Amino acid sequence: MSEIPPLPGSAADELLALPPVEELLASAVAVALPMRTRFRGQTVREAMLLRGPAGWAEFAPFGEYEAPETASWLAAAVEAGWRGLGAVGRPRIPINATMPAVGPEQVEAVLRGFGDLDRIPAVKVKVAEAGQSLDDDVARLAEVRRLVPRAMLRADANGAWTRAQALAGAEALADVAGDRLEYLEQPVAGIEPLAALRETLHHRGMTVPIAADEAVRKAEDPLRVARLGAADLIVVKVAPLGGIERALAVVRASGLQAVVSSALDTSIGLAAGLALASRLETPRACGLGTAALLASDVVAAPLIPADGGLDVPQDVDGAATAAGTVRAPAPDERLLAAHRLDAAGQARWRRRLQAAHAGLAGG
Numbered sequence: 001m002s003e004i005p006p007l008p009g010s011a012a013d014e015l016l017a018l019p020p021v022e023e024l025l026a027s028a029v030a031v032a033l034p035m036r037t038r039f040r041g042q043t044v045r046e047a048m049l050l051r052g053p054a055g056w057a058e059f060a061p062f063g064e065y066e067a068p069e070t071a072s073w074l075a076a077a078v079e080a081g082w083r084g085l086g087a088v089g090r091p092r093i094p095i096n097a098t099m100p101a102v103g104p105e106q107v108e109a110v111l112r113g114f115g116d117l118d119r120i121p122a123v124k125v126k127v128a129e130a131g132q133s134l135d136d137d138v139a140r141l142a143e144v145r146r147l148v149p150r151a152m153l154r155a156d157a158n159g160a161w162t163r164a165q166a167l168a169g170a171e172a173l174a175d176v177a178g179d180r181l182e183y184l185e186q187p188v189a190g191i192e193p194l195a196a197l198r199e200t201l202h203h204r205g206m207t208v209p210i211a212a213d214e215a216v217r218k219a220e221d222p223l224r225v226a227r228l229g230a231a232d233l234i235v236v237k238v239a240p241l242g243g244i245e246r247a248l249a250v251v252r253a254s255g256l257q258a259v260v261s262s263a264l265d266t267s268i269g270l271a272a273g274l275a276l277a278s279r280l281e282t283p284r285a286c287g288l289g290t291a292a293l294l295a296s297d298v299v300a301a302p303l304i305p306a307d308g309g310l311d312v313p314q315d316v317d318g319a320a321t322a323a324g325t326v327r328a329p330a331p332d333e334r335l336l337a338a339h340r341l342d343a344a345g346q347a348r349w350r351r352r353l354q355a356a357h358a359g360l361a362g363g
């Protein structure tokens with residue numbers, strides 16, 4: 001498997017020099033967006049937006065992340081704002097609904113946020129939430145199946161199951177989902193444990209495919225999953241993988257099918273995810289509909305799926321040319337003002353960006 005390119009803007013990158021930190025900070029605005037439902041234990045999503053010569057960019061590593069782990073998130077922002085999101089491939093991407101670990105009584109309202117229920121191609125259901133049981137997961141999945149019987153179903157444990165829980169979980173969820181069960185995403189943490197679980201499932205005649213997420217995006221080597229045969233497909237997120245080109249190289253080198261997924265981005269970050277998905281051959285639905293989980297976004301027309309998919313946002317004149325360029329929507333000034341963090345919040349995010357910049361410059 002071939003090498004993957006360096007982080008955009010890092011010392012090893014010959015194509016794109018890292019802009020000075022002052023240049024990055026000149027346009028930077030940090031915002032806090034309220035969410036409709038709790039997701040990953042959070043009810044607010046914070047993000048920093050930057051404007052470069054090539055367009056708008058997002059720097060939004062999760063709150064618990066620190067440098068140098070945040071360097072790849074900044075590299076993705078530098079790529080977006082200072083190089084651009086690249087060419088349009090497929091112009092429209094099928095999008096899965098994302099179901100947080102809610103009770104069955106909330107399932108319908110969440111699903112409706114992703115548009116006409118009959119058109120939703122797949123639903124990714126969070127399972128293994130702390131403080132909940134497998135019965136809760138089964139009840140949630142059963143309600144999803146009842147409401148969208150034709151949609152494919154994915155269960156994402158975020159690595160929270162033990163091996164024994166994953167074996168029991170796989171069986172119980174397969175019973176509910178039947179032939180609609182598309183894959184289990186990161187049922188257990190780590191790469192070797194994932195490979196071992198997959199093998200055991202196969203020995204037991206359970207053929208449910210396994211997708212790797214954290215095992216790709218948080219691993220030292222994002223290709224180790226593929227080398228060990230630990231998963232049937234990989235979930236890729238642009239920011240933790242250091243940008244579109246790098247994520248694309250990981251997918252190609254892995255030889256596995258990929259599903260592009262958001263990091264609960266604003267519509268600015270989602271545009272980069274769509275740019276990546278646009279250049280993949282896979283017809284699989286992608287997890288880029290998460291603007292539906294936000295109560296408010298930074299752009300006037302958020303990238304919320306309709307009719308089961310999203311159009312890849314392009315340059316206005318892009319449609320007229322043979323190969324259009326992907327372009328993130330510009331934030332709405334009033335929304336930026338409404339959700340702008342206070343001075344302490346701006347200072348905290350500026351420090352995070354500075355630390356990521358130092359990490360990127362050094363690594």
Ligand SMILES: O=C(O)CCC(=O)c1ccccc1C(=O)O
Pocket residue numbers: 040096097098124156158213235260261262263264286287288289290
């Ligand atoms: O893939 C999706 O449907 C939505 C994105 C998502 O689930 C997610 C969002 C933020 C952090 C982690 C994850 C994840 O896939 O585990």
Ligand SMILES: [Mg+2]
Pocket residue numbers: 156158185186213214235
């Ligand atoms: Mg996941």
